[in-house]
Amino acid sequence: MWQPANELEQKRWEKLQRLREKGIDPYPRRVERTHTIREAVAAYEAAEAAASAGENEPETVSVTVCGRIVSHRPQGKSSWAHIEDGTGRVQIWVKQDNVGPENQKLFNDDLDLFDFIQAKGTMMRTRRGEVTVLVESFRLLAKALSPLPVVKERRREDGTIERYGGFTDPEERYRQRYADLAVNPDVREVFVKRARTVNAIRRFLDNEGFLEVETPILQPLYGGAAARPFVTYHNQLKQQLYLRISFELYLKRLLVGMYDAVYEIGRDFRNEGVSRKHNPEFTQVEFYKAYIDYRDLMDIVERMLAFVAEEVTGSTTITYQGHTIDFTPPWERITLRDAIIRYAGIDYTQYPDAESLAAVMREKGKHPGPDSTWGKLVDSLLGSEVEPNLIQPTFVLDYPADISPLAKKKPDDPTHVERFELFIAGMEVGNAFTEINDPLDQEERFLEMGRLYGEDSEEGHPVDEDYLRAMRYGMPPNGGYGMGVDRLVMLLTDRPNIREVLLYPHLRSRED
RNA sequence: GGGGGCGUAGCUCAGGUGGCAGAGCAGGAGCCUUUUAAGCUCUUGGCCGCAGGUUCGAGUCCUGCCGCCCUCACCA
Numbered sequence: 001m002w003q004p005a006n007e008l009e010q011k012r013w014e015k016l017q018r019l020r021e022k023g024i025d026p027y028p029r030r031v032e033r034t035h036t037i038r039e040a041v042a043a044y045e046a047a048e049a050a051a052s053a054g055e056n057e058p059e060t061v062s063v064t065v066c067g068r069i070v071s072h073r074p075q076g077k078s079s080w081a082h083i084e085d086g087t088g089r090v091q092i093w094v095k096q097d098n099v100g101p102e103n104q105k106l107f108n109d110d111l112d113l114f115d116f117i118q119a120k121g122t123m124m125r126t127r128r129g130e131v132t133v134l135v136e137s138f139r140l141l142a143k144a145l146s147p148l149p150v151v152k153e154r155r156r157e158d159g160t161i162e163r164y165g166g167f168t169d170p171e172e173r174y175r176q177r178y179a180d181l182a183v184n185p186d187v188r189e190v191f192v193k194r195a196r197t198v199n200a201i202r203r204f205l206d207n208e209g210f211l212e213v214e215t216p217i218l219q220p221l222y223g224g225a226a227a228r229p230f231v232t233y234h235n236q237l238k239q240q241l242y243l244r245i246s247f248e249l250y251l252k253r254l255l256v257g258m259y260d261a262v263y264e265i266g267r268d269f270r271n272e273g274v275s276r277k278h279n280p281e282f283t284q285v286e287f288y289k290a291y292i293d294y295r296d297l298m299d300i301v302e303r304m305l306a307f308v309a310e311e312v313t314g315s316t317t318i319t320y321q322g323h324t325i326d327f328t329p330p331w332e333r334i335t336l337r338d339a340i341i342r343y344a345g346i347d348y349t350q351y352p353d354a355e356s357l358a359a360v361m362r363e364k365g366k367h368p369g370p371d372s373t374w375g376k377l378v379d380s381l382l383g384s385e386v387e388p389n390l391i392q393p394t395f396v397l398d399y400p401a402d403i404s405p406l407a408k409k410k411p412d413d414p415t416h417v418e419r420f421e422l423f424i425a426g427m428e429v430g431n432a433f434t435e436i437n438d439p440l441d442q443e444e445r446f447l448e449m450g451r452l453y454g455e456d457s458e459e460g461h462p463v464d465e466d467y468l469r470a471m472r473y474g475m476p477p478n479g480g481y482g483m484g485v486d487r488l489v490m491l492l493t494d495r496p497n498i499r500e501v502l503l504y505p506h507l508r509s510r511e512d
Numbered sequence: 513g514g515g516g517g518c519g520u521a522g523c524u525c526a527g528g529u530g531g532c533a534g535a536g537c538a539g540g541a542g543c544c545u546u547u548u549a550a551g552c553u554c555u556u557g558g559c560c561g562c563a564g565g566u567u568c569g570a571g572u573c574c575u576g577c578c579g580c581c582c583u584c585a586c587c588a
Contacts, residue, residue, distance in 0.1 A: 008557090093546075152537070165536080273585080276583095497581095508580085
């Protein structure tokens with residue numbers, strides 16, 4: 001059973017007992033509300049506007065509003081408070097003349113910051129010009145036994161807001177996200193924008209004729225990306241299962257099934273390091289469309305992100321960590337080879353094997369990993385030399401075939417594939433290719449990956465025989481795109497850390 | 513996993529070279545019927561992350577552990 005942990009909770013618990021002794025239910029069932037706070041303020045401002053037209057006093061606006069007490073300023077026989085609901089914040093004024101001495105005392109002594117109340121009264125404007133509910137009666141809706149961190153704000157003369165105190169420790173904010181959201185409105189705003197982002201992606205794809213589908217998260221075989229999976233087990237079926245690392249192979253099977261264009265928005269799971277840009281579970285959108293290739297995909301992605309940015313922020317130009325980023329199409333397109341020449345000064349086609357490429361990287365002062373494959377070395381050049389420089393949306397295209405086992409080779413160059421990745425603000429945001437639809441080529445590429453990575457590597461692609469069988473029934477030529485939604489939300493909300501855009505980011509467990 | 517930083521009151525933070533653990537806000541008592549970081553007077557509140565060690569004496573120095581942040585590695 002809960003016990004007060006400190007003096008603050010002890011006092012609130014005592015107030016709770018006092019209220020019960022007075023016959024007041026601190027957690028009543030029924031609530032009356034005539035207006036949200038935003039509606040109440042709007043109704044009064046409308047009445048004022050109408051009155052000023054006729055130069056009269058505004059008509060009486062009677063409201064019953066509900067919300068959490070976010071400032072509590074008892075002043076003897078007259079008290080002020082602000083209450084907040086999901087729509088806004090309004091000041092209330094409780095006067096002994098209106099509510100009587102007993103209720104005035106109860107408001108002052110037994111109600112606390114962060115309690116929920118219902119207040120009935122008429123709208124007015126104070127001398128200082130703030131729209132306020134002059135309270136006729138009020139009622140406790142829910143007692144808060146634990147105090148939230150207090151954040152105080154003052155509006156300076158110049159209109160800017162000065163904040164005092166606050167709730168800023170990232171660990172506590174993530175572990176107690178409810179408290180973070182309750183006291184930090186800007187955090188609430190992040191997740192409103194996140195919802196709008198997902199919604200805008202969905203609307204865009206729906207309008208483009210894509211069908212939204214859902215595919216298995218628990219999979220007997222994982223694939224579609226090079227990542228280590230989480231492993232789980234179905235007791236009754238006595239079957240080892242993996243949490244998916246991508247949607248790719250299941251979505252492309254649907255093109256065999258004669259859907260022309262499909263997409264899925266959902267969670268992927270990768271059993272790898274966590275960082276500023278990586279959470280073990282993250283949200284992806286992947287879409288596949290028949291009869292297009294990676295050049296068409298670039299056009300779609302440009303239009304999609306310009307649309308999403310506009311819907312979420314009101315503009316196709318955003319600010320991210322001090323950078324101005326412009327989503328207006330068209331975006332820069334550069335081949336991976338040219339990008340690495342430009343930013344690392346190495347033409348990797350001159351070093352066609354891992355040994356020579358590693359050697360030239362060492363000459364340039366880089367530190368290639370010891371047992372890297374050639375493809376991994378190219379990828380590391382991209383990650384460390386190129387990626388940080390790509391601030392504006394940039395498509396990097398035409399990747400080496402041996403790090404891209406699902407992408408179709410270029411017609412004039414079998415060492416490279418029709419693939420691009422999208423980089424924004426120095427982050428990889430999207431990945432796409434002209435998909436292999438030749439089942440024999442695909443099988444060979446799976447086997448090749450197996451040879452490169454070795455039988456026991458978890459990063460290698462397990463050969464998905466059922467996927468190959470599907471492809472043998474005939475798969476239309478198609479292009480597919482995958483994008484990390486969390487990273488896009490980071491961009492659109494100007495957050496430097498993926499945890500800031502996840503309601504409940506993964507944290508190590510801790511004894512409380 | 514490696515390197516660096518951090519952990520002090522409910523919250524935000526101070527606490528040179530080891531020497532009585534502090535402030536603001538929140539909380540409590542009192543005054544206060546147009547306040548808005550309300551104000552004024554008084555006041556409560558501490559496992560200094562945890563466990564060891566050095567020392568006459570440790571919030572401070574050392575070691576280990578836990579957690580978070582940054583970074584590297586890993587990661588299409």
